[in-house]
Amino acid sequence: MTEQVYFEDVKEGLEIPPFERGVVQMRDVIRFDAAVENYERLHQDYKWCLENGYPDVIFNGPIKNACLATMLTNWIGDGGWLKKLGCQHRGMDLPGNTLTATGVVTKTYEQDGMGFVDLDVKVTNQLGEVTCPGTATVILPKRDGVPVPTVFPVPAGASA
Amino acid sequence: MTTASATQVCFEDITEGMEIPAKSFGPVESTDLVRFCSAWETYSLLHTYQKFCLEQGHRDVVINGPFKQAVIINWLDNWAGDDGFLKSMSIQHRVFDFHDDVFTATGVVTKTYEVDGFGYVNIDLKLTNQRGEVSCPGIATVVLPKRGGPPAPVEYAPPAEYVELLQKLASGAERIADLKDGQGIGEFIPEKARNTIGMRGYANEWPEPLDRATIRRFADATFEWKRAYRDEEFAKSRYGALISPPLTVLRVPINEWGMMGESAVPHIELAGRSRGGGNAGQDAEWFKPVKLGDTITQVAYLADLVERTGRSGPMVIVYGETVYINQHGELVAKTRQGTLRQLSAE
Numbered sequence: 036m037t038e039q040v041y042f043e044d045v046k047e048g049l050e051i052p053p054f055e056r057g058v059v060q061m062r063d064v065i066r067f068d069a070a071v072e073n074y075e076r077l078h079q080d081y082k083w084c085l086e087n088g089y090p091d092v093i094f095n096g097p098i099k100n101a102c103l104a105t106m107l108t109n110w111i112g113d114g115g116w117l118k119k120l121g122c123q124h125r126g127m128d129l130p131g132n133t134l135t136a137t138g139v140v141t142k143t144y145e146q147d148g149m150g151f152v153d154l155d156v157k158v159t160n161q162l163g164e165v166t167c168p169g170t171a172t173v174i175l176p177k178r179d180g181v182p183v184p185t186v187f188p189v190p191a192g193a194s195a
Numbered sequence: 196m197t198t199a200s201a202t203q204v205c206f207e208d209i210t211e212g213m214e215i216p217a218k219s220f221g222p223v224e225s226t227d228l229v230r231f232c233s234a235w236e237t238y239s240l241l242h243t244y245q246k247f248c249l250e251q252g253h254r255d256v257v258i259n260g261p262f263k264q265a266v267i268i269n270w271l272d273n274w275a276g277d278d279g280f281l282k283s284m285s286i287q288h289r290v291f292d293f294h295d296d297v298f299t300a301t302g303v304v305t306k307t308y309e310v311d312g313f314g315y316v317n318i319d320l321k322l323t324n325q326r327g328e329v330s331c332p333g334i335a336t337v338v339l340p341k342r343g344g345p346p347a348p349v350e351y352a353p354p355a356e357y358v359e360l361l362q363k364l365a366s367g368a369e370r371i372a373d374l375k376d377g378q379g380i381g382e383f384i385p386e387k388a389r390n391t392i393g394m395r396g397y398a399n400e401w402p403e404p405l406d407r408a409t410i411r412r413f414a415d416a417t418f419e420w421k422r423a424y425r426d427e428e429f430a431k432s433r434y435g436a437l438i439s440p441p442l443t444v445l446r447v448p449i450n451e452w453g454m455m456g457e458s459a460v461p462h463i464e465l466a467g468r469s470r471g472g473g474n475a476g477q478d479a480e481w482f483k484p485v486k487l488g489d490t491i492t493q494v495a496y497l498a499d500l501v502e503r504t505g506r507s508g509p510m511v512i513v514y515g516e517t518v519y520i521n522q523h524g525e526l527v528a529k530t531r532q533g534t535l536r537q538l539s540a541e
Binding site: 061062065066068069072074075076079080081082083091092130 | 224225226229230232233238239240243244245246247255294412
């Protein structure tokens with residue numbers, strides 16, 4: 036396990052360590068389909084994809100969400116908490132594409148005694164296309180502070 | 196113990212020469228194959244990705260052998276009903292089948308006999324595709340209840356020769372079986388490979404106990420709706436726990452063994468140039484169901500090397516025998532797996 040990152044170490048503009056997912060082959064796509072039990076043709080049936088005007092099998096979006104989540108949870112370590120992650124699927128990725136997740140800190144603030152960090156995150160492929168931009172909020176422990184909770188109250192107005 | 200239901204097929208209903216009701220599967224869609232690969236935990240491109248298959252010269256995605264084994268098991272196991280038991284099944288893989296193919300399983304009873312008060316039925320079976328090609332010929336033995344009698348047993352003692360094999364495998368000895376005269380003789384089988392016959396392969400233990408999700412996914416992937424795999428209350432009353440379809444126990448753990456069976460046996464170097472290979476078929480015998488919470492350890496040895504000349508030229512069939520032991524040290528299943536290695540002289 037890497038050393039724990041603390042709230043005090045983080046400043047706006049900081050680039051966090053990227054997550055190099057590497058080349059994603061069809062085998063990885065199928066394995067992901069299996070893990071999430073998604074059996075849609077778009078994500079596994081090459082013939083169907085060609086017949087429907089796609090150039091190849093299309094990655095399912097959550098592969099990219101997972102890249103972002105892995106990058107963030109690797110960075111925040113055992114002591115941090117991934118509070119929010121939102122992303123958009125802007126482009127298609129195909130078997131053989133290389134995915135890299137990157138993130139930059141946009142805001143740091145304290146709330147209820149905890150250290151919050153907002154980030155801009157994105158997944159970029161080997162063509163330089165940003166196929167999955169998004170934003171995230173993580174909570175980091177403060178030096179000599181109490182541990183970050185792992186249970187949070189549901190905000191007023193949020194539907195259960 | 197419950198007795199046979201009104202719809203249960205009973206031993207008295209069976210006569211030699213009788214046809215088992217046929218069952219069709221398919222067209223087999225890519226999603227069926229991916230679902231099966233997911234349950235089986237193999238993600239070979241040959242069985243999932245048409246682009247790769249076309250590049251390799253196949254006309255479409257190739258259906259994996261265990262998928263065909265699964266549909267044959269589904270057909271027999273459902274015919275045997277809640278109170279019957281699929282005891283053994285041997286099949287060979289004879290042709291490639293592809294995405295969108297339709298299979299029909301058919302069978303004829305060749306022999307009926309009684310053992311310990313239960314009805315045994317031997318069957319000649321085949322799985323045929325819509326082109327009329329017999330993809331998998333084979334044989335099977337099913338145990339049926341007698342009318343008014345108790346369900347077929349769900350636990351069987353291993354025969355004496357398996358007890359000896361189990362003891363050898365448990366002993367840690369490297370040599371599991373003796374090399375017999377005339378065994379492993381062939382132009383493509385060097386002396387070193389021949390001397391490997393009978394030697395222990397790798398043992399593999401499932402990484403975690405069998406859980407409900409894996410059973411459900413296996414049942415989904417094999418079109419299985421039998422109560423024993425879906426209805427925990429019924430399964431508990433009959434087996435003591437939810438059980439998984441028979442093929443589950445033969446599952447190959449990913450990243451451990453490559454092609455079924457062969458890489459479980461010691462590595463062998465054959466002579467000549469490789470022209471390819473494939474799954475030749477498998478003989479499987481079950482001694483008890485695999486249950487929720489079971490952890491299976493698979494141990495294999497190289498049983499034989501047989502050189503033949505096939506339609507496409509010379510080949511060596513590598514036979515591995517594997518025993519599947521549960522966490523209580525009980526034999527759950529035993530298989531003999533054939534893997535083809537097609538060769539040429541240069």
